[in-house]
Amino acid sequence: MHINAHFDGGNIVTKAAEKPSDIRLEIRMDEGGEHGQWFYFQLCGLRGQPCTITIENAGDMSYPKGFEDYGVATSTDLEHWFRTSTTFDGRSLRWEYTPTTDSTWFAYFAPYGYERHQRLIGHALAAPGVRAEVLCPTPDGHALTLLTFGEPATDRKVCWIIARQHPGESMAEWWAEGFINRLADPEDAVARALLERAVVHVVPNMNPDGAVRGHLRCNARGVNLNRAWKDPDDTDSPEVYFTRQRMHETGMDFFLDVHGDEALPYNFVAGGEGVPSWTEAMNQELQAFKNRLAAISPDFQTEHGYPVSPPGSSDLRKATDYMSETFGCLAMTLEMPFKDAANQPMPNIGWSPGRCQRLGAACLDAIWQTLA
Numbered sequence: 001m002h003i004n005a006h007f008d009g010g011n012i013v014t015k016a017a018e019k020p021s022d023i024r025l026e027i028r029m030d031e032g033g034e035h036g037q038w039f040y041f042q043l044c045g046l047r048g049q050p051c052t053i054t055i056e057n058a059g060d061m062s063y064p065k066g067f068e069d070y071g072v073a074t075s076t077d078l079e080h081w082f083r084t085s086t087t088f089d090g091r092s093l094r095w096e097y098t099p100t101t102d103s104t105w106f107a108y109f110a111p112y113g114y115e116r117h118q119r120l121i122g123h124a125l126a127a128p129g130v131r132a133e134v135l136c137p138t139p140d141g142h143a144l145t146l147l148t149f150g151e152p153a154t155d156r157k158v159c160w161i162i163a164r165q166h167p168g169e170s171m172a173e174w175w176a177e178g179f180i181n182r183l184a185d186p187e188d189a190v191a192r193a194l195l196e197r198a199v200v201h202v203v204p205n206m207n208p209d210g211a212v213r214g215h216l217r218c219n220a221r222g223v224n225l226n227r228a229w230k231d232p233d234d235t236d237s238p239e240v241y242f243t244r245q246r247m248h249e250t251g252m253d254f255f256l257d258v259h260g261d262e263a264l265p266y267n268f269v270a271g272g273e274g275v276p277s278w279t280e281a282m283n284q285e286l287q288a289f290k291n292r293l294a295a296i297s298p299d300f301q302t303e304h305g306y307p308v309s310p311p312g313s314s315d316l317r318k319a320t321d322y323m324s325e326t327f328g329c330l331a332m333t334l335e336m337p338f339k340d341a342a343n344q345p346m347p348n349i350g351w352s353p354g355r356c357q358r359l360g361a362a363c364l365d366a367i368w369q370t371l372a
């Protein structure tokens with residue numbers, strides 16, 4: 001038997017692996033020690049042997065409720081991911097699995113690796129009129145890359161879309177891939193029409209260091225980037241500092257920040273309702289976007305989500321609140337589930353890479369209609 005997490009995005013600590021019936025593991029916390037929940041590891045050499053796998057510190061993680069009614073993402077080829085059902089007693093997360101091959105991977109959600117990230121940028125750059133710009137080197141030395149689609153013009157709106165501030169929310173980059181592949185398709189009439197109306201800036205992975213390190217929420221300096229927008233630091237949160245600087249240069253008419261939610265089994269949008277400058281017109285724009293997206297994609301819904309922030313409760317350290325208040329534009333956080341979309345359940349795969357990609361493609365329609 002061999003268990004390891006020594007690869008891009010890997011995270012596990014082996015506590016006991018003498019018997020397949022009693023494999024005990026722990027999740028390693030993010031830099032800074034405050035957050036943790038992401039795991040991703042390989043189990044080798046147990047073909048045909050019933051295994052019981054326990055993550056002993058699951059109850060100490062950032063969102064224990066994320067492990068209730070949860071199925072672990074499982075793959076034998078890193079292409080196809082299915083779910084294996086788990087039990088959670090408030091302390092330990094446990095599942096049983098009999099490997100069908102000599103190598104099985106388990107992850108909190110289907111991983112989106114750095115090499116795929118680079119291929120995504122390469123694919124986008126093959127399309128006409130697309131530019132890639134390195135906003136900064138990250139603390140670990142990765143390139144923080146901004147893709148820009150379309151030419152700025154006085155009569156064109158400026159859209160900003162960022163994904164994966166929280167690196168364990170790999171669904172955000174699967175979403176970005178679906179969105180970018182459609183936007184980069186010159187044969188897609190909606191993509192062409194959108195780029196007549198708007199220039200679209202996309203940062204498909206705001207936190208490559210955290211993603212490669214196997215973090216849930218923080219960058220290499222232990223900073224939760226979605227608490228850094230009000231006062232970013234060019235050393236500790238350069239990902240936000242330099243992205244924000246570029247946003248102020250271009251201005252902004254539309255903003256979407258793509259995330260995953262550990263606990264809620266739904267796709268939903270949260271707005272900037274709590275900011276001081278919130279108006280009824282902004283609320284109507286927000287509701288209209290949500291209704292459009294729900295009409296386009298049945299995987300999206302408007303009934304379940306976070307409680308609406310009451311007036312004056314904003315947190316300008318969060319991207320959506322900062323953009324709402326600073327630019328006065330429609331600014332939203334899109335949340336996708338780690339579990340499944342309970343309004344359209346698919347228990348075998350749960351919320352999956354393919355469903356993320358298709359929701360990303362659907363958002364292109366909603367944005368185009370919003371800017372019409």
Ligand SMILES: [Zn+2]
Nearest residue numbers: 166169259260
């Ligand atoms: Zn998040």
